[in-house]
Amino acid sequence: MLDVRGVSKEFRGQTALHPLDLSFPPERTVAVIGPSGCGKSTLLRVLIGLVTPDRGEVRIGGEPLTRESARRLRHRMGYVIQEGGLFPHLTARDNATLLARHLGWTEARAAERLAALRELTRLPEDALGRFPAELSGGQRQRVSLMRALMLDPEVLLLDEPMGALDPMIRADLQADLKAIFAELGKTVVLVTHDLGEAAYLAHEILLLREGRVVQRGSFDELTRAPADPFVTRFIQAQRWPLEGA
Ligand code: ADP
Ligand code: MG
16 A cells, blocks of 8 residues: 655755665554654655655555655545644634545535544544644544544554553553554554554554664564564563553
8 A cells, every 4th residue: 555665864964764665555554663763753754745755765555656746645644643733723623624625525525524533533522613722632632533534545644643642541542543443444554652552553563773674573573583682672671561560
């Protein structure tokens, strides 16, 4: 579904991504994980066309992502970021439906889609009329997810969507996201720095270090057959809250 071929990126002479070849299949969730600054967000921004790679190409369903095709192809991808990225002056309803209305959807069609997504994301109905500042962090992320899913994209890209939430709200949203990913069967790329979250939500984990893939595989594969001592160090450095409790 989503293919990366020979993609690399530098910022002011510093390499953020070394040449990468990656493929993200349909109906699979891949968690991108790694230390801060290893290139996770840059990779996602390249996938959605917000950052142009220095070399290489991204393809969505076989179609190259270019300056000309980016706007159209972006409609086939939903994107959620840590802070939600909602417009503060628009209600939850208007944030979620903005793009659809811009594309000429009728009020009825947008309202019908909104109702289905509200149910899917389990956002309380009365939250729809509120502004982002009047929502809890978890509700804001549910609205961001509704907005990302509005056009029923084939690909869903999430950059630390739960990074700013406190633990119980986070656990609730993790459980809901797991059900949503399973129900929708989309190509999902989820950035997280939490290995527990990656193992819980994703079929595969892609561990990055300094812009390179260290290992890609299931959580089990990473723990049982680490490709590099860094994999073991990374796993051991994570805090496992229930260990020894
Ligand atoms: P992560 O999301 O894994 O924490 P990023 O992809 O945000 O990492 O950043 C990777 C590297 O690229 C970092 O060294 C960061 O400082 C640098 N970087 C990212 N975006 C920019 C930018 N727009 N301009 C300059 N440097 C950037
Ligand atoms: Mg980041």
